[in-house]
Amino acid sequence: MAVSNENATLGYALRALQAIFAIIVMGTDGYAIHMFRGHTVYEHFVFGNFYDYEGVPDGWGFLMFCAGWTVLVIIFHPIAVCFLDCLLIRYVRAAVEAVAVLSWLAGFIAVAVQISTNTCANGQHSCGVLIAATVFGALEWLLFMVTAAQSVRLVVNSSPKPTSTT
Numbered sequence: 001m002a003v004s005n006e007n008a009t010l011g012y013a014l015r016a017l018q019a020i021f022a023i024i025v026m027g028t029d030g031y032a033i034h035m036f037r038g039h040t041v042y043e044h045f046v047f048g049n050f051y052d053y054e055g056v057p058d059g060w061g062f063l064m065f066c067a068g069w070t071v072l073v074i075i076f077h078p079i080a081v082c083f084l085d086c087l088l089i090r091y092v093r094a095a096v097e098a099v100a101v102l103s104w105l106a107g108f109i110a111v112a113v114q115i116s117t118n119t120c121a122n123g124q125h126s127c128g129v130l131i132a133a134t135v136f137g138a139l140e141w142l143l144f145m146v147t148a149a150q151s152v153r154l155v156v157n158s159s160p161k162p163t164s165t166t
Contacts, residue, residue, distance in 0.1 A: 014147055015074050021140045022070040028133040029063050029111075035129075036060075059110030060130070063137055066100075066107040070140065073100050090155045097148035104144055108137030 033056050041052045073096055083089040111134045115127060 011147070011150070014143055015077065018070055018140060018143050018147070019074050021136050021143065022067040022074075024136045025063060025133050025140065026067040028129040028136070029060055029067070032127075032130045032133065033060050033064070057114045059107070059114050062103075063107040063111050063133060066103045066137065066140075069100060069103060073097075087155075087158060090151075090158060094148070094151040094155045097144065097151045101141065101144045101148050104137060104141035108134050108141060111137065 036056050041054055043050050043052050076096060077093065080089050080093045111130060115130055115134065
């Protein structure tokens with residue numbers, strides 16, 4: 001299956017946008033994590049009282065993981081293009097795209113849920129950067145939906161080549 005020059009240009013543009021958005025998410029989410037100050041909360045229960053330390057929410061760290069995973073995916077794809085003759089590489093490429101799509105979906109939803117809670121309302125850090133990280137995470141998810149559809153289409157349209165003549 002020949003890849004046209006137009007599709008290659010579109011693919012490179014999508015990968016460049018994914019890299020740019022991943023860098024933006026790393027910067028905004030990293031700043032929000034840095035500015036968040038953990039705090040101690042006094043918990044009162046019937047069976048006793050204790051002090052609980054509340055640190056950075058897990059969703060923020062997972063969004064940072066998604067951005068790091070994106071960098072690895074972007075590095076993997078130019079290498080995988082060299083081996084597109086192998087059907088296994090096409091399946092691996094589609095699987096990597098599927099994992100990226102699902103991780104970005106989970107990541108930006110996890111952070112979006114945290115924005116509406118009192119974690120963001122306590123005034124100890126800026127929530128504007130978290131909103132920006134969430135928006136760019138959602139845009140990154142949309143970009144990965146497009147590239148995943150292209151990868152799946154490449155697998156579906158490929159037919160296995162016979163190893164011997166009949």
